[in-house]
Amino acid sequence: MRVQRWTRTSKLFTSATVAIAILLASVPLLLEADLVQKLTNLLILVLLAAMWNALAGYGGLVSIGQQAFIGIGAYGTVFFAGLGFSPYLAMVIAMLVAGVISIPISFLALRLRAAQFAIGMWVIAEVASILVRLDQNLGAGTGISLIQLNQYAPNFRQAFTFWLALGFTVIFLAALFFLLRSPLGVSLQAIRDDEDAARSLGVHVAARKRLLFVLAGFGCGAAGVLIGANTLFIEPGSIFSVQWSAYMIFMVLVGGLGTFEGPILGAILLFGIQTTFTQGGPWYLVGLGATAALFALVLPQGIWGTVEERLGLRLLPVGYRVVEMKSEESTA
Amino acid sequence: MTFVNAVVQGIFLGAFYAVLACGLSIMFGVMRIINLAHGDIAVLGAYIAYVIVQGTGMSPFVAFVVALPVMIVLGYILQLTVLERSLKAGILTPLLATFGLSIVIQNLLLLRFSPDVRSLGGNAGAVTTSSWQITNGLSVSALGIVILVVALLVFGALQLFLSRTRAGWRMRATAEDADAAELVGIDSRGVYARATALAVAIAALGGLFLAIRSVFDPLSGPTQLIFAFEAVVIGGMGSLWGTLLGGLALGVAQTLGAHINPEYSALSGHLLFLAVLVVRYGGFRVSLRTAR
Amino acid sequence: MTLLRAEDLDCRYGLLQAVRGVSFEVTQGETVALIGANGAGKTTLLRAIAGAHKPHSGRVVFDSADVTSLPAHRRVSLGIALVPEGRRLFPSLTVEENLRVASSGQGRWNVPSVLEVFPLLQPRRHMAAGNLSGGEQQAVAIGRALMSNPRLLLLDEVSLGLAPIVVDAVYRSLAGIISEGTTVLLVEQDLARALQVAGRVICMLEGRIVLEGEAASLDRDQVVSAYFGLKRPA
Numbered sequence: 001m002r003v004q005r006w007t008r009t010s011k012l013f014t015s016a017t018v019a020i021a022i023l024l025a026s027v028p029l030l031l032e033a034d035l036v037q038k039l040t041n042l043l044i045l046v047l048l049a050a051m052w053n054a055l056a057g058y059g060g061l062v063s064i065g066q067q068a069f070i071g072i073g074a075y076g077t078v079f080f081a082g083l084g085f086s087p088y089l090a091m092v093i094a095m096l097v098a099g100v101i102s103i104p105i106s107f108l109a110l111r112l113r114a115a116q117f118a119i120g121m122w123v124i125a126e127v128a129s130i131l132v133r134l135d136q137n138l139g140a141g142t143g144i145s146l147i148q149l150n151q152y153a154p155n156f157r158q159a160f161t162f163w164l165a166l167g168f169t170v171i172f173l174a175a176l177f178f179l180l181r182s183p184l185g186v187s188l189q190a191i192r193d194d195e196d197a198a199r200s201l202g203v204h205v206a207a208r209k210r211l212l213f214v215l216a217g218f219g220c221g222a223a224g225v226l227i228g229a230n231t232l233f234i235e236p237g238s239i240f241s242v243q244w245s246a247y248m249i250f251m252v253l254v255g256g257l258g259t260f261e262g263p264i265l266g267a268i269l270l271f272g273i274q275t276t277f278t279q280g281g282p283w284y285l286v287g288l289g290a291t292a293a294l295f296a297l298v299l300p301q302g303i304w305g306t307v308e309e310r311l312g313l314r315l316l317p318v319g320y321r322v323v324e325m326k327s328e329e330s331t332a
Numbered sequence: 333m334t335f336v337n338a339v340v341q342g343i344f345l346g347a348f349y350a351v352l353a354c355g356l357s358i359m360f361g362v363m364r365i366i367n368l369a370h371g372d373i374a375v376l377g378a379y380i381a382y383v384i385v386q387g388t389g390m391s392p393f394v395a396f397v398v399a400l401p402v403m404i405v406l407g408y409i410l411q412l413t414v415l416e417r418s419l420k421a422g423i424l425t426p427l428l429a430t431f432g433l434s435i436v437i438q439n440l441l442l443l444r445f446s447p448d449v450r451s452l453g454g455n456a457g458a459v460t461t462s463s464w465q466i467t468n469g470l471s472v473s474a475l476g477i478v479i480l481v482v483a484l485l486v487f488g489a490l491q492l493f494l495s496r497t498r499a500g501w502r503m504r505a506t507a508e509d510a511d512a513a514e515l516v517g518i519d520s521r522g523v524y525a526r527a528t529a530l531a532v533a534i535a536a537l538g539g540l541f542l543a544i545r546s547v548f549d550p551l552s553g554p555t556q557l558i559f560a561f562e563a564v565v566i567g568g569m570g571s572l573w574g575t576l577l578g579g580l581a582l583g584v585a586q587t588l589g590a591h592i593n594p595e596y597s598a599l600s601g602h603l604l605f606l607a608v609l610v611v612r613y614g615g616f617r618v619s620l621r622t623a624r
Numbered sequence: 625m626t627l628l629r630a631e632d633l634d635c636r637y638g639l640l641q642a643v644r645g646v647s648f649e650v651t652q653g654e655t656v657a658l659i660g661a662n663g664a665g666k667t668t669l670l671r672a673i674a675g676a677h678k679p680h681s682g683r684v685v686f687d688s689a690d691v692t693s694l695p696a697h698r699r700v701s702l703g704i705a706l707v708p709e710g711r712r713l714f715p716s717l718t719v720e721e722n723l724r725v726a727s728s729g730q731g732r733w734n735v736p737s738v739l740e741v742f743p744l745l746q747p748r749r750h751m752a753a754g755n756l757s758g759g760e761q762q763a764v765a766i767g768r769a770l771m772s773n774p775r776l777l778l779l780d781e782v783s784l785g786l787a788p789i790v791v792d793a794v795y796r797s798l799a800g801i802i803s804e805g806t807t808v809l810l811v812e813q814d815l816a817r818a819l820q821v822a823g824r825v826i827c828m829l830e831g832r833i834v835l836e837g838e839a840a841s842l843d844r845d846q847v848v849s850a851y852f853g854l855k856r857p858a
Contacts, residue, residue, distance in 0.1 A: 062427050064368075108606070111613040114423045115366035116569075119561050120609060123602050126558065130599045242554060246435050249428060282439035289439065293432025296425050297417045501725040505714040512712035515674060516726035517700030517772050 024166055028159035036158045037230060042271045043165040044226050045251065047172055049263035049270075051219035052248035054176055057258035058188045059212040062114065064245045065121025066220045068128045071240040072098040073224025075138055078234070081148040082137070088160060090148075091225045095168070098221020099214060106213045110206065122242060129240035143235025146228055161229045168222040175215065180260065184208065250288050253295040256304030265304050334469040338591040339584055344476030346563075346583025347483040348545065350576045352538035352556055353563035354486060355531035357575040360564065362507040362527040363419060368430040370535055371557030372437040373410075375550070377403055377536025378452070378543040379441060385455050392452040396540045400533055407532030411525045419524070434553060441550035452543035460544060479541050486534060487576050494572070503527060562605040626688075627652040627807050628673065628776055633682035635668045642668040643679070644831040650776070655808045657822035657839070659815060661851060664828040666811045667709050670778050673809070674706035675699040686776070701728070703775035707782065709811075711765040715754030719745055719764050722753050723771050731773030732804070738767040741797050759790035763797070770801070777801070779810035783817065795821060815847065829853045 028036050048066075055061045076094030081087050105124060112120050133141045149157055179185055188208055190198040199205050228234050251270050256262020270288075277284045295302060301309065356370045367373075380402060384395035414433060418426035453460045462474040494500040506513040506523040514520050542548050542556065559582060567578025582601050589600025628650040635643035643665040650656050658666050671677040673684055675696030683692045691699055713722055723735050739746050742763040748756060753764060762782055769777060782798075783791040795817060802808055802821070812818040818825065819839045827835035827850045835842070835850035848854070 056424065060424070062424050064427075064431065108610055108613070112609065115360075115427060115561075116565065116609070118368075118427055119366070119558065120606075123558060123562070123605055127599065127602045127606070130595075130602070134595055246431070249431060253428060282442040285439040286436050286443070289432040289435025291432075293414065293429045293436065296428035296432060297414065297421070300421065300425065498724060498727075501714075501717055501721050504717060505722075505725050508714045508716060509712055511676060512708060512714070514696040515676060515700070515706050515708055515712075516768055517697050517728070518725070519695075519697045 021166070021170055025163065028155075028162050033155050033158040036162050038275065040158070040162045040165045040226065040230050041274075042267065043162075043169045044223050044230070045247070045267035045271055046264055047165075047169045047219055047223045047226075048244070048248050049251035049255065049267040050169075050173055050176060051216040051223070052245075053252045053255075053257065053259075053263040054212050054219070055216045057252060057263075058180070058185075059209050061110075061209065061213065062118045063121040063216075064118045064242060065123070065125040066216065066248060067240050067242060067244040068121065068125035069098045069102060069217050069220035070224035070227065070244055071125070071128055071132065071234075071236065072101060073221035073226075074228035074234045074239045075132055075224075076221070077225050077228050078138060078144055078146060081146060087146065087148045087151075087229075088164060091164060091229060095218060095222040095225050098224065099218030102214050102217025102221075103210075105217075106210050110209055110213060122245075125240055125242070129236045132236045132240070139235070141236060143233055143237075145233045149229065149232060161226065164229070165226045168219075168226065172215075172219045172222065177260065179211075179215075184211070188212070246285075246288065246292070250292045252302070253292050253300075254302055256302030256306075256308070257300065259302070259304045259308060262302050262304035266302070335588075335591065337470045338587045340470060340472065341476070342584030342587035343580055344473065344480055344583070345587055346580035347476075347480040348538070348541050348579075349559050349563045349582050350483045350579025351479070351486060351534065351541060353560040353567075353575045353579050354490070355533075355535040355538070356557075356560045357564050357569075357572060358490075358527055358531045358534070361570050361572070362503060363415070363524055365415060365418065365426045366430075366561070367415075367531070368427060368557065369434040369437055369553070370430075370531075370560060371555065372434045372441075372553030373403075373406075373532055374535040374539035374542065374556050374560075375548055375553045376406075376437060376441065377532075377539035378548050379445060379539075379550075380536070381540050381543060382450055382452060385452060392456050392540060392544055396537065399536060403532050403536040404529045407529035408525050410532065411528035415528060416521070416524065434557075438550055438553055445550060447549055447551070449547040449549045450543070451547045452540075453545065453547075456544045475545055479545070482537070482541075483576065483579075486537070487572065490572060499526075559601065562601055566605060566608050625652050626650070627654075627686065628809070629683075629685040630669070630673065631683040631685065633669065633672055633684070634680045635665070635672050635677055636680045637668075641680075642831055643672065646682075646828075646831070646833055648826055648833060648836065650807060650809055652775075652807050653805055654824060655802050655810070655822045656824045656826060657818035658809060658811045658826050658828065659813075659818050659847070659851065660828035663830075665831040666828055667780055669828070670706060670780050670809070670811060671708075674704055674778055676706070676708075700726075700772050700774075703773070704778065705769035705772050705774035705776070706778040707765045707769045707780060709780040709784065711758075711761045713753040713756075713761055713764055713768070716752055718750050718752055719756070719760075720749050722764055722768050726768045726771040728772040733770040733773050735771075738770055741770075741800055742767055744793075758786050759793065762786060762790075762794055766794070766797070766801075774806065776807045776809065779808065781811050781813060783812065783814055791817070815851070819847075827851055 027039060052063070052066060055063055073094050076097045077087070077091050080090035080093045085093060109117060109120055109124070132138050138144055152160065180188070187198065190201070224239065227239065247270060251266030252263050254269060255264065255266025273284070299306060352374060356367065359365050359367050377399060380399040381392055381395045384390065384398055385392050388395070414429050415426065418429050459474050459478055463471050465471045494504055502513070502518045503523050503526070506518055506520045510520045538556070542552070563579040563582045564575050565578065566581050567574030567576065582604065585604040586597045586601045589596035626649050630646055630648050633643050633646045634641065646669060658669065660666050668677055672679050675691070675694060675698070679692065683690055685691070686699070686702060686704060691702065714725070717725065720735060723738060727734065739749070744760060745763055745767070748760060753761065756764065766779070766782065782794055786794070798821065810822070822839050825837060825839050825842060825847070826833055827847060829850065830853070834853070835846065
């Protein structure tokens with residue numbers, strides 16, 4: 001037997017992924033602004049799903065408050081653009097600020113157990129929302145637009161936003177990918193399976209969780225930045241809404257909690273559902289909620305998790321496989 | 333004087349929060365589950381009472397009594413379909429499943445009733461409107477007194493149930509060690525179902541009070557859940573009387589905040605909640621211990 | 625008459641097999657001691673009989689009725705009661721509440737009669753069970769099982785963690801209970817006590833029964849080699 005990282009399938013797929021990324025980069029040059037905006041939304045969903053999965057799937061942390069960082073990212077952009085920074089620079093700064101803010105928050109949040117952590121994060125999001133509402137400079141309760149983006153022609157704006165989205169998504173996915181392949185990644189798996197056992201083996205559980213939490217802080221901040229840039233108008237009610245958490249939970253549960261590819265699948269699914277049911281509305285949300293609950297109860301590994309288990313398939317080489325060697329190959 | 337008034341109003345508000353929080357506390361105490369759909373269940377109760385009142389013209393309090401059996405049955409269904417499975421599955425599952433349920437309830441309500449706010453304040457009669465002026469800056473409303481008295485009765489009745497009745501002992505036994513409880517003849521499934529039914533019924537009572545003292549709409553659930561949860565945490569998770577005190581503390585924090593600036597109401601409650609978390613879990617605990 | 629029969633029981637924890645193909649019988653009125661090293665499967669076997677552990681395969685037959693799929697709380701009303709390993713009292717309930725929560729209603733055993741057998745509990749009647757000493761907790765645990773008026777009393781390691789003098793007292797009370805005719809199946813680490821109190825002995829090793837016989841007729845060497853698996857082929 002030998003231990004293997006790359007299978008033929010995963011080698012194929014990883015090269016395909018790189019090709020897809022390059023192809024995606026040319027999207028703004030090929031498609032009209034309308035479609036580009038939609039695809040930007042898809043990238044935002046992928047990013048959100050990947051980040052929520054990083055927290056819950058790899059860290060065992062169920063947060064219903066990631067919208068705090070989404071909102072901080074969006075309002076941060078408005079704030080820094082208002083200070084005179086060029087809009088896209090403001091976006092990057094806002095993303096960084098959101099991530100940095102997550103560090104002190106982590107010192108309180110990570111001490112909380114399951115439900116307290118979940119709702120505690122929600123309360124933090126509510127506090128952020130209220131603080132924004134109290135600030136007239138940020139548009140208070142009615143909202144504010146990113147007027148500085150008007151200096152760009154719509155096509156260019158959409159293209160830049162798309163490229164920024166692609167850039168963020170690739171960076172965060174890559175960060176997560178390399179994180180999981182590292183020794184850190186294995187210890188994360190151990191933490192997820194049995195935290196106390198992992199701790200007794202010397203794994204620094206708290207530090208690992210903090211890393212995931214802060215990564216998600218940066219990532220959700222990036223998503224918030226992109227949402228603001230993509231829709232141009234933000235208001236506290238929707239950007240800090242717990243609805244974002246609902247979407248993240250749906251994507252990850254249905255796609256596959258704890259797998260790398262699952263959240264991406266979930267994002268594509270949600271994107272498909274959103275484009276089909278453009279009126280949105282309550283029925284579509286009932287469906288989302290019921291599906292998420294059903295998956296939690298009946299199919300906790302999600303679609304990709306089940307596929308992976310049944311077929312032994314792994315498209316991206318995140319884990320290890322033990323392979324039976326053919327007799328000619330063995331040296332025994 | 334108005335400061336004292338703020339505190340008094342805070343106590344009345346807090347009694348309301350305590351009733352909302354009671355059911356959440358029961359479910360956590362017995363099953364270690366935080367039901368994220370708790371607020372929505374309270375709102376559902378409000379809507380059921382509303383429908384009965386609109387249809388029959390009876391007083392909301394009477395309508396509640398009629399709605400109660402419906403809520404209890406819903407509680408049993410909830411336990412047997414969603415919660416029982418969640419219990420066996422793991423720590424994340426109940427949170428995720430009840431969160432999904434919350435979305436479902438909110439949007440089903442939205443489909444059946446419009447997003448308009450409603451209230452039962454107008455139907456409750458003199459209770460909603462009477463108040464007594466005690467002094468220049470202090471007034472006490474009849475509704476506030478009613479809710480406070482009901483809250484004390486509910487918590488008192490629960491206390492008696494848990495400490496004096498065999499069914500109450502069985503519930504405590506199951507809460508402490510479900511496996512050992514089974515071994516002495518206690519049907520833990522039945523106990524859990526009863527706990528959920530009880531929690532749902534009291535949540536509906538909270539919904540009734542929400543409808544009478546204020547307005548509600550299909551999306552009011554999450555706000556009630558947050559306040560209920562904050563009350564439970566402030567008072568200490570797993571403590572019944574702690575939940576009452578936590579509710580009162582939350583109410584007073586909110587009214588004192590509003591006293592400074594009406595927009596600070598909910599924020600003050602959140603800050604109190606976060607402060608309690610910091611003190612309880614923030615590592616200050618360590619230094620308090622070594623200081624002994 | 626046969627009160628309890630275990631037929632080819634196989635109990636697992638995931639992939640770990642704790643009980644492998646165990647079959648035995650207990651006659652009404654008997655006292656049987658189940659002995660064996662740690663990890664031999666004794667606790668799992670008792671829990672399977674009581675209904676707290678679902679067997680992978682095999683049957684548990686109690687008084688000619690197949691109870692294998694019956695949940696634990698239903699078996700209690702049929703007459704099976706387990707005093708679990710580690711006592712497992714309800715800490716915030718008082719001694720009296722711990723007893724009364726398990727009460728079956730009628731029968732020879734009730735709060736007064738239990739307190740008669742364990743007089744040390746009388747002054748502790750209204751104390752929270754979590755504040756009792758080990759010996760007192762063991763007494764309450766046994767009393768709690770008795771409150772359901774069982775026909776078959778299962779005892780899992782009642783001497784664990786207790787001082788010898790306390791264990792003596794517990795076993796004296798146990799002797800009284802046994803003399804009233806209750807069928808007892810007990811797990812005991814202390815070989816001497818097991819052989820003293822039981823009529824029949826069953827020895828388990830790694831999930832299987834390796835020795836069974838009348839306590840009086842077994843010699844110590846036989847028991848020791850079965851206990852440690854000394855005569856097995858390497």
